[in-house]
Structure formats: structure tokens, C-alpha cells
Amino acid sequence: MIGYFQEIFTGLWSLFVGMSISFKEFFSPVVTVEYPYETVTMAPRFRGHIDLVPDENGATKCVLCMACERACPSGCITIEGEKKEGEKKKTLTLYQLDFTRCSLCGCCVEACNFEAIDFSKEYNLASTRKEDFYFDLLKRLQEKRQ
Amino acid sequence: MSEPIHLLPDETFVLNVGPQHPATHGVLRIKMRMHGEYVAEAETVLGYIHRMHEKMGELKTYPQFLMNLSRMDYLGALAYCHGHVLVVEKASGIQVPERAEYIRVITVELNRIASHLFGVGSFVMDLGGFSPLMYMLQDREYILDMLEAVTGARLTYCYYRFGGLYNDIDDTFIARARAFIPRCRESLKKYHRLITENIIFRKRLEGNVYLSSEMCRKYGATGGVARASGINFDVRKNEPYSVYPEFNFEVPVFTEGDSMARYKVKMAEIEQSLRIIEQGLDKLPDGPIMPEKAPKIIKPPAGDYYQAVETSKGSFGIRLVSDGSKNPYRLKLRSPSYSNVSLFDEACVGSMIMDAMAFFGSLDLVVPEIDR
Structure with a gap:
């Protein structure tokens, strides 16, 4: 019986931890750019044709x-x-x-x-x-x- | 109204997975004979992306083959290039400057982290968790940007040369690599909280398709797959090459042999790679990156040479038979994923289809490297 409730609690805790990380990432700075309106600068050694x-x-x-x-x-x-x-x-x-x-x-x-x-x-x-x-x-x- | 179909208790059907299937990470086909939800027999069918790399090795001169190695395992390509240059240097007796060897090790380890991050991320995505992949790609992107600034390419590198390197690393690279180490350690904590401690992930993977050490030996499995089954084998420790003996690192070994252990090995290896990079940056000597008298035309004396390296997937062996001409007589590539996928047929028998697919993801396969 205790095990049953323990399992529910650990499950909820896992969910909470996951959501808190997602929530934190929600406010982290944006790392992507809106290609093709924005482009990243090319590395000087970039090998094109x-x-x-x-x-x-x-x-x-x-x-x-x-x-x-x-x-x-x-x-x-x-x-x-x-x-x-x-x-x-x-x-x-x-x-x-x-x-x-x-x-x-x-x-x-x-x-x-x-x-x-x-x-x-x-x-x-x-x-x-x-x-x-x-x-x-x-x-x-x-x-x-x- | 028609009657529902009644299967006989021992009736089976054949299920075809792939060759175009998101879970197979490329063009790999699995023919499964199913007994209800359970796998009764499995057969992996290879050869859909075979590009004759070994034959190309015989037809091209030594420098012309350099770029082929990065087309095998596109996630951890630098380790494969390392093996190739090492075997040719061994054959033709070229001395590599110490600085070049250090830079090779640093870049290989960075690439190994990138490969593991993507391997773990896509494995979690196979199981239905999408966001960890995005966080891992963010860290991987940092490494790829760093490597692009030095090598000029993001995945298909052509950075190592017989005797040294294509070009030297600069202070920006060193500064970014130093900044990456604490950043990655911080992210690893996040991944452990998000994935390793997640109850759904653990319940799904603990005990999922047990691989005994005997089976790993039987099929020649190496790398993370073997180390998760209690086999303490790492080419970097067992047959040291390059400057690896000068580094202080451990080989993570787990004895559980389940998919969770295979996942844990990868996460532990990222930490060890970070340690190697840290020491490498501290010890990085000054000096040239190419020997003074690097031969322009590579003609190794006739003989049989072998070199194994530890890639992110396992032990990659390259055998070179030279007849003294400009082209190799034979260039055998022993790829780790090929051995790792061979045990799938036997190991997954008796497990449920979704467990088999989770197990498949934990093997961390790159199909172009199996078929090469």
C-alpha cells in the first residue's frame, strides 16, 4: 500500500522536475535565428566550393x-x-x-x-x-x- | 457481419520495419517474425547504403581517401579520420609533432561528446521524449561551431593530414573550449535530472533486453555496448595510441547489461571526455603542427599494418596492406556499429516489439557506418 503511494509521489516528482526545467528554458535566451531573414556569420575558415x-x-x-x-x-x-x-x-x-x-x-x-x-x-x-x-x-x- | 480472425496459438506473422523508418536512424531494414506482440525471430537486412568505401580506398591515392572517412560515421567523424592517418603514419614512418597529436586528441574528444549528445538525444526521442534532444542539440551546436571555426566543416571534416593537421587552432578556439567544459558539466546535471532520474525513462529501460558479456564477445561488440555488459575494454587504455597514455581518465563500466546501462555509459563517457579536454588544453605544447619534412607523395613500404582507435561507437580498426605503390593494395575498415548491430537478431528474440525498438535505439547505430 505504501509502495503504491510512493510510486505516485515519485511519478509526480519526476513530472514536476521535468516541467520546472522546461519552464526555466522558456525564459532562457533564444539561440536560433529566423533563416532566411537572419543569417549567422560564417566562420572564416568555412570551406565552400x-x-x-x-x-x-x-x-x-x-x-x-x-x-x-x-x-x-x-x-x-x-x-x-x-x-x-x-x-x-x-x-x-x-x-x-x-x-x-x-x-x-x-x-x-x-x-x-x-x-x-x-x-x-x-x-x-x-x-x-x-x-x-x-x-x-x-x-x-x-x-x-x- | 464477418467473423473476426482468430489466430492459432502458435501462428506468427512477418513484420517489416524499414528501410525507411524513423526508428532505424537511416536505411536499415529489420524483418521480424512476430508472435503477437512478441518477437519470435528478427533479421537485420543491410546494404541499402553501401558505397564501396573499401574499394574506393584501393582506387584512390592516400591523400585522396582522407575525406571518405568522415562520410562513414557522420556524427563522430574525427575519430575515424584519426585512425586512418595513424595507420598511414605508422606504415610510412612519419613522425607527428606533439602539438598536432594533442590537438587531434582534443578535437576527437569534443567530437565524441557531440556524438554522444546526439546519440542519447535521439535515443530519448525514440522513446517519446522530444525536449531532451533539443537541449542536447544546443550543446552539440556549440561544439560544431567550435569545430567549424577550426576545420571548416561541421560534420564531414577533412582536418587531419599525414604528419599533422590542416591548420592550427587559435586562441578563440582554446577560450571557447575552456568555456565549454563548465557549461557542459552544468548541462550534464540538467540531463541527469531530466532523463536519468525520470521515473518513466527508468522503468522503461531498466531490465530492457539484457545483453550478457558472452554475447558481446561472441559478436565482437565493442564500445558502450560492451562496457555496459561488464567488459572493461577501451582501445584508448588497452592498446594506447596517440598521446592517450599521458591523460588521466577512467573507463566507465556497468554490469547490468540493459539499455539503462548503455545509456549511463554514454553519459559517463561525456564526463571523462571533458576531463581529457581539460588536461589536453592545460598540457598543450607549442610547436609546429606539421613535421618539417612531410612527404608530398605517400608511398608506404610493402607490408601489412593495423591500427585500432576508440570511436564514439566502439573500436574502429583499419587494416592497410601496402604493395609500395601510391595506392593501397587493400584497405579493410572494421566498423564498430556493424558488430553492434549483429547481436540485435539474437538479443531481441522473446522481447516485445516496443522493447526491441528501445533496445535498437540504445545500440546507438549510424547506418552509413554499418554499410560503409
């Missing part, structure tokens, strides 16, 4: 050594260049990133000896079309320049 880094003139630093293309585990980087007349080095004509296959490991950025590529801070990437994720990074660089 890669982007070409411009030099002082706004041109690319890439020298077509193909180190990033070789380092990529998933083969998502395609680089094309051509040798123009009167110039010693090749110039970059296409730097395509297939973001559908990229796993954001950062091997390409580490492989680059010329600091020509870096991570972007973009994370709002959503689309229903696959083609939207084939990024032409050279074009992005030129757009940024303008």
Missing part, C-alpha cells in the same frame, strides 16, 4: 600546372588553356568545377602552389537543374572584376 583568386590586376594567378586537377579525388576540375602568339606561358581559357561531384575536401587548394584558388563562402546553393552546378570559375572571376 572553390573560387579563383584574383591578383592585383584582377586576373587569375593560375599557371595551368594541373596540380589541382590531379589532386582532386573525384575528378571535378576541368582546366583548358591555350598558347597565344607572342606569349611565353599558356593562358587559362576554362576552369570548370563540377560541383555535383565535389566533396569539399580541399585537396585542390592544398595542392596549389600559386595560391590561385581558395574556398568561397557560399552555402545557399540549391537548384532543380544539374547544369546549375557546373561552375565556370573563370567567368565568375571576370564577373567579379566588372
Whole structure:
């Protein structure tokens, strides 16, 4: 008989403790933000998809050594260049990133000896079309320049 | 009016759980032969999320495989990455600077706490209590923000390198990690009041699906599952690796073998991880994070190498067979959840379906890691 009432009492006590914690949390500061109206600040080291880094003139630093293309585990980087007349080095004509296959490991950025590529801070990437994720990074660089 | 169906006393039916089911935490299927409410036979069906990680390991070069490890157990990924870099360093004889090893241990332990918080939270959610998960996610979020600031990713880290780390930790990280320790201890008190002492939770779990130590040995269960059944085995203590011998911590062992014990092991491990982080931050030496002569091309000499690490789920073993080329000849990944899920078939026989599902939650499984 005593056990019966004891059980009711412990049950009620558990309920009371749980409710008191919930009540306390009710007045604790809000930790969430109302995305997309508010966004949190990105960490400086956040690894987004890669982007070409411009030099002082706004041109690319890439020298077509193909180190990033070789380092990529998933083969998502395609680089094309051509040798123009009167110039010693090749110039970059296409730097395509297939973001559908990229796993954001950062091997390409580490492989680059010329600091020509870096991570972007973009994370709002959503689309229903696959083609939207084939990024032409050279074009992005030129757009940024303008 | 038709007559109600009368089942014969020994008649059974087959119940299919999953592969898409919230209680299975991923794509895992359980075929259960039921005798009324009681499980007469269970069979877990795996392979729905198999991604050939081992084969990928053979096809890719060593650095290219680094990011695959964090795709296995996405909750406690850093411990898996740790195992991989350790075995390659062992094979190719790379010396790791002490500071890098300390940072690895600190980040692994932080990640272990995050994994346990989510494991416990989702386990309680399986049983019908939703708010503890929210409180635990709040603490987990703090850790993830901290790790994101250092590694650049929230779950799928690619932080460790052969010989050291991708980048160094800064003072902000140390300050935040120091602030996290008292904060987490305070939250642990709250969780104990809210969950451990809760009468509904205790009555539900005490005595729920007993696992004997013999059964754990038979199936090779490790981690929290084995330690809840009285097996005092922790790779960090039994086969020390990295700088773990320099830390003072205990291995929580419970002998009850029920779901409550499996829950208690996780909560006790969070406390021990906090102790390790505290000591690690105190002892953190200065110095480089990469050796001076880190080899650019990894070509370990031909041989057979093995390294086990203690992850949040149990003992993770990685066997590397090298033939001296740029790619491994064989890369065998021994994942703890695979062994832990194997005993489910035998252990849950005779229990009621809801007890079996509560037991399933207490095993703390991550399905991509079972199938890998």
C-alpha cells in the first residue's frame, strides 16, 4: 500500500522536475535565428566550393600546372588553356568545377602552389537543374572584376 | 457481419520495419517474425547504403581517401579520420609533432561528446521524449561551431593530414573550449535530472533486453555496448595510441547489461571526455603542427599494418596492406556499429516489439557506418 503511494509521489516528482526545467528554458535566451531573414556569420575558415583568386590586376594567378586537377579525388576540375602568339606561358581559357561531384575536401587548394584558388563562402546553393552546378570559375572571376 | 480472425496459438506473422523508418536512424531494414506482440525471430537486412568505401580506398591515392572517412560515421567523424592517418603514419614512418597529436586528441574528444549528445538525444526521442534532444542539440551546436571555426566543416571534416593537421587552432578556439567544459558539466546535471532520474525513462529501460558479456564477445561488440555488459575494454587504455597514455581518465563500466546501462555509459563517457579536454588544453605544447619534412607523395613500404582507435561507437580498426605503390593494395575498415548491430537478431528474440525498438535505439547505430 505504501509502495503504491510512493510510486505516485515519485511519478509526480519526476513530472514536476521535468516541467520546472522546461519552464526555466522558456525564459532562457533564444539561440536560433529566423533563416532566411537572419543569417549567422560564417566562420572564416568555412570551406565552400572553390573560387579563383584574383591578383592585383584582377586576373587569375593560375599557371595551368594541373596540380589541382590531379589532386582532386573525384575528378571535378576541368582546366583548358591555350598558347597565344607572342606569349611565353599558356593562358587559362576554362576552369570548370563540377560541383555535383565535389566533396569539399580541399585537396585542390592544398595542392596549389600559386595560391590561385581558395574556398568561397557560399552555402545557399540549391537548384532543380544539374547544369546549375557546373561552375565556370573563370567567368565568375571576370564577373567579379566588372 | 464477418467473423473476426482468430489466430492459432502458435501462428506468427512477418513484420517489416524499414528501410525507411524513423526508428532505424537511416536505411536499415529489420524483418521480424512476430508472435503477437512478441518477437519470435528478427533479421537485420543491410546494404541499402553501401558505397564501396573499401574499394574506393584501393582506387584512390592516400591523400585522396582522407575525406571518405568522415562520410562513414557522420556524427563522430574525427575519430575515424584519426585512425586512418595513424595507420598511414605508422606504415610510412612519419613522425607527428606533439602539438598536432594533442590537438587531434582534443578535437576527437569534443567530437565524441557531440556524438554522444546526439546519440542519447535521439535515443530519448525514440522513446517519446522530444525536449531532451533539443537541449542536447544546443550543446552539440556549440561544439560544431567550435569545430567549424577550426576545420571548416561541421560534420564531414577533412582536418587531419599525414604528419599533422590542416591548420592550427587559435586562441578563440582554446577560450571557447575552456568555456565549454563548465557549461557542459552544468548541462550534464540538467540531463541527469531530466532523463536519468525520470521515473518513466527508468522503468522503461531498466531490465530492457539484457545483453550478457558472452554475447558481446561472441559478436565482437565493442564500445558502450560492451562496457555496459561488464567488459572493461577501451582501445584508448588497452592498446594506447596517440598521446592517450599521458591523460588521466577512467573507463566507465556497468554490469547490468540493459539499455539503462548503455545509456549511463554514454553519459559517463561525456564526463571523462571533458576531463581529457581539460588536461589536453592545460598540457598543450607549442610547436609546429606539421613535421618539417612531410612527404608530398605517400608511398608506404610493402607490408601489412593495423591500427585500432576508440570511436564514439566502439573500436574502429583499419587494416592497410601496402604493395609500395601510391595506392593501397587493400584497405579493410572494421566498423564498430556493424558488430553492434549483429547481436540485435539474437538479443531481441522473446522481447516485445516496443522493447526491441528501445533496445535498437540504445545500440546507438549510424547506418552509413554499418554499410560503409
